[in-house]
Amino acid sequence: MEKTIIINIGNTIIHIEESAYELLKAYLNEVKQHFVNHADDLEIVTDIENRIAELLTEQLEEQKKQVVASVDVNAVIAQMGRVQDFDTVEENDEEPVSNTNYQFQAEKKLYRDMDERVIAGVCAGIAHYVNTDAKWIRVAALFTLFLGGAGFLIYAILWIIMPKAKSRIERMEMKGEPANLQGFQKNLDEELLAVKQGLAIAGKHTGSIFGQIGIFIGEFFDWLGQFISGTGKIIFKVVAGFIVLFGVVFLLSLIVGFAAFQGFWDSSVYEYFPFSIVDESNRGVILFSAFIVFFVPILALVLFSIRVAFNKQAINKTLSFALLIVWLVGVAMAGYHAAKISSEFKQHAELAQTADLKSYKTYIIDIDRSKYFSKEDSVTYRIDANQRRQIVTEDFENGPFVMPNNIRIDIEKSATLATRLTQKYESQGKTFQSALQNAQNIDYKYVLKDSNLVFNPRFQLRKGTIWRNQEVRLKLEIPVGTKVILKEDTYRYLNNYGTWDCGEIENDKNDYSTWMMTEDGLKCVAQLKEEAIKNKKLKKELIDLEFAQKDRTADSLYQDSISNRINEVKEELGINNN
Amino acid sequence: MIAENTQTQMRKGILEYCVLSIISRGEIYASDIIAELRTAKLLVVEGTLYPLLTRLKNNGLLSYNWVESTSGPPRKYYTLTQVGKDILSQLDQTWQELAYAVGVSQKGANS
Numbered sequence: 095m096e097k098t099i100i101i102n103i104g105n106t107i108i109h110i111e112e113s114a115y116e117l118l119k120a121y122l123n124e125v126k127q128h129f130v131n132h133a134d135d136l137e138i139v140t141d142i143e144n145r146i147a148e149l150l151t152e153q154l155e156e157q158k159k160q161v162v163a164s165v166d167v168n169a170v171i172a173q174m175g176r177v178q179d180f181d182t183v184e185e186n187d188e189e190p191v192s193n194t195n196y197q198f199q200a201e202k203k204l205y206r207d208m209d210e211r212v213i214a215g216v217c218a219g220i221a222h223y224v225n226t227d228a229k230w231i232r233v234a235a236l237f238t239l240f241l242g243g244a245g246f247l248i249y250a251i252l253w254i255i256m257p258k259a260k261s262r263i264e265r266m267e268m269k270g271e272p273a274n275l276q277g278f279q280k281n282l283d284e285e286l287l288a289v290k291q292g293l294a295i296a297g298k299h300t301g302s303i304f305g306q307i308g309i310f311i312g313e314f315f316d317w318l319g320q321f322i323s324g325t326g327k328i329i330f331k332v333v334a335g336f337i338v339l340f341g342v343v344f345l346l347s348l349i350v351g352f353a354a355f356q357g358f359w360d361s362s363v364y365e366y367f368p369f370s371i372v373d374e375s376n377r378g379v380i381l382f383s384a385f386i387v388f389f390v391p392i393l394a395l396v397l398f399s400i401r402v403a404f405n406k407q408a409i410n411k412t413l414s415f416a417l418l419i420v421w422l423v424g425v426a427m428a429g430y431h432a433a434k435i436s437s438e439f440k441q442h443a444e445l446a447q448t449a450d451l452k453s454y455k456t457y458i459i460d461i462d463r464s465k466y467f468s469k470e471d472s473v474t475y476r477i478d479a480n481q482r483r484q485i486v487t488e489d490f491e492n493g494p495f496v497m498p499n500n501i502r503i504d505i506e507k508s509a510t511l512a513t514r515l516t517q518k519y520e521s522q523g524k525t526f527q528s529a530l531q532n533a534q535n536i537d538y539k540y541v542l543k544d545s546n547l548v549f550n551p552r553f554q555l556r557k558g559t560i561w562r563n564q565e566v567r568l569k570l571e572i573p574v575g576t577k578v579i580l581k582e583d584t585y586r587y588l589n590n591y592g593t594w595d596c597g598e599i600e601n602d603k604n605d606y607s608t609w610m611m612t613e614d615g616l617k618c619v620a621q622l623k624e625e626a627i628k629n630k631k632l633k634k635e636l637i638d639l640e641f642a643q644k645d646r647t648a649d650s651l652y653q654d655s656i657s658n659r660i661n662e663v664k665e666e667l668g669i670n671n672n
Numbered sequence: 673m674i675a676e677n678t679q680t681q682m683r684k685g686i687l688e689y690c691v692l693s694i695i696s697r698g699e700i701y702a703s704d705i706i707a708e709l710r711t712a713k714l715l716v717v718e719g720t721l722y723p724l725l726t727r728l729k730n731n732g733l734l735s736y737n738w739v740e741s742t743s744g745p746p747r748k749y750y751t752l753t754q755v756g757k758d759i760l761s762q763l764d765q766t767w768q769e770l771a772y773a774v775g776v777s778q779k780g781a782n783s
Contacts, residue, residue, distance in 0.1 A: 104745040125719070134726045141722040141748070145703065148744030175717020 098161050104140075104147030108154075110162040116262050117167045118146075128177045146170055202270035205259035209288070212308040213315055216252045219259070222268050334403035341396035345389065352385045371435060371561045380431045386424025390417055439522040439563060443529035451513040454545035455576065458606075459503075461583040462541070462548045501538070501553060501566040503587045505578065505609075505616050508571035515540075515547075516569040522562045535559040538566050549587070578609040578616065596620060629667060636663050683714075689767060690714055691724060692752065692760045695734065699749045725750060733759055 097112045110118065125142055129135040149170045150162050207218035210228060217235055221228035238245025259265045356378070372380055394417065397409050409417075508514060519536045523529025538553040553566045572578065580588065582605040596607040596618035608619040639660050646652050687709075694700060694708050702725060706718050728734045733756035736748040752760065 106744055129723065132723065134723075134730060138722050138726050141702070141726065142719060144745045144747075145718060145722070148703075148741065148747075151744040173718055175719035177719070179717050180719045180723070 103150075104144035106147040106151060108147065108150055108162055109160055110150075110167075111164065112261070114162050114164040114167045117164055117171075119263060121167070121171050122146075124177050128180060142174065146174065149173060201267070203264075203267040204256055205264055205268040206253070206256045207265075207268060208258055208260075209265075211312055213249075213311055214253045215258070216249055216256060219256055219268060220252075222270070225270075331403045334399040337399040338396055338403060341392055341399065344392055345396065348385065348389055348392070352381065355381050376431060376434075379427065383424045383427035383431065386420060387428050390421035390424065393417065438524045438528075441523050441526045441529045443521055443523065443526055443533050445519040445530065445533045446516055447519075448514060448516045451515055451542055451547075453511070453513050453573075453576075456579060457513075457545050457547055457572065457576065458579045458581070459547045459549070459570075459584050460581040461587065462550050463583065501549065501551065501568060501587060503549065503568045503570065503584065505570045505572065505588065505611075507611055507613070507615055508573045511573045513573065513576070514571045516571070518567040518569065519564070520567070521564045529562070532559060532562045532564060536564050536566060540568075549584070551583075551587070572611050574611050574613060576611045577619070578611065579606050580609060581606050632663050632667050636660065636667070639663065687714065687716065687720075688724065688728070689763050691721070692728070692733065692756060692763065695750050696752050696757065696760055699737070699751045701739075701747050701749055705750075728756070732756075 098109050099112055099115045101108050101110055101115065101118075122139075122143070126135070126139055129138050132138065150166060153166045153169065154160070154162065202223055204223050205219050206215035207222060207228075208215050210218040212218075212232065217231040218228040221231045224231075235245055235249065238248065257264075259268045394414075397414075400406060517538060519533040519538070521529050521532035521536070523532050535556040535558075536553050537556055539550050541548045547570075549568065553564070555561070555564065596609070609616050610619050610622060611617075612622075639656055643653070643656050643660070690709065690712065691705060694705050700708075702721055703718065706716070706721060709716055725734065729736065729750070732753060734750050735753050736750045738746045739749050741747045
């Protein structure tokens, strides 16, 4: 048995045995080399190739064979003549191309030598390339292992990029032997010799330890490679099997989820955040298209995994095409509705409402943590907030299903002497009118009882209003000199004041902090006190320094250091130096 | 070595003359030329003939036609051009002179 190759020579397709092919290739290389300096080399070589094709075809027909063997190629070569025979007859204007010249032209190539390998033949291949004994390269390679193991990586890389010398021609290129007939013959002879020697060695059970180890390691790596490729396939299939299993579970849960959403049509699901932005009339369509968008790709993944795991095509082409169409329709529908919903956030409207509050020297600001219940809910949950003072406290965290509807409080200096609270309602909408309407549908409550100002942490939306990014901003304007006590709960609604720091300066255990409205805005009272004490100290130091300056007027070093310190103190006090 | 060299020189010239003579008898295919040369005991390999034919063609002595073949690729059938014919007649004359010269040289003018 021998491998055959299909070649195209002189526009003729010919089946040829591998060994015969190598012989023919070597001969043609030789011919090409011979005519390379000739003016009409291409035409001559083409003529010769055509003739070879003709001769081979004739031989196949005569012998009623399918495949060209080495014998046939040898017959053709005999008829066409060896290159040496060409020389004697044809006139040469140029210097004849001698055989020694080819040897220099025969380019050496880097291959892995599988015959002399220890692991993968990398070292032996390099040794051929640089024309040394393989053992020196191996010693060098071993040495690199001690240099941080870089050699290991380099070896692996070379293993990957250097091709194996598989055919005889490749082996000859590796050794730098000319790929012509003499080289061919030489190589063949060497190979036969090696086989004979190998047989002799096998018979005597001897051979260098190095060779024995090499054979062992080589076999071990062969085995390892087979093991990896074998188990690799199994792992692949196992992974595919898991994907099928989890995919099916996921698909089932999608179906159940879809049914559940459809079933609780008017129920509380839509009161929770991501669903609450959807208009009631479109819910069915959006739900269905979302279902398709998720369901189809997972189904496709499962079907593909089935194919990998069980080598079975679970679905035919028409059906998969139909699935693709269904998915595209689903994507289009989902996209359309997403665009439609986002268009409802296009316009912005604000609505402000101002109230003057009764003036007090001190305000206490707090947050009402009790959860808001509508009248119906109060009845259902049996909560009587008014008479029995039952409250349900609310946590402030914005969970995944909580509509973002925080309020914000700003405390500013009042231009007049009056205290004033401005509530600003903001909302988005498709048109300005609808945005304004959405803003008007915000229901926000705060309570002013004596000097206690209690804000609700959330606003409510009146029935029938859907979430369109409504916001409530509260602006409290108080006159200069008014004290404000901020309860700890308010801190998260009052940014940019350093509220937590102030609380700590005052007292760690307090659940409030005291503030004062100044000309420069709201200031922490504890901080103001600290600053006052510091200023007092600095002023005292300044007086001392100015007194000391009059001393020792002759000592310039002393004078310099005093005046430097004076400048520093003045700067800290905010006194202009000039 | 000297003998070889002289032989080569002689064969070179004669081969060219013989090839032209064979072609002058009519349109002919390269391998048939080889066959004719074999019959004439002027042993050459086919590889020698192709460069020679190509050179003669490029020098304008020969022209060729493509002819479809039942086995393998189309064949080149060579014929002499007018130039080729003229040169061949010159060569014929040269050959007569050379043959005479060789005859005289070998046997003497008087025999």
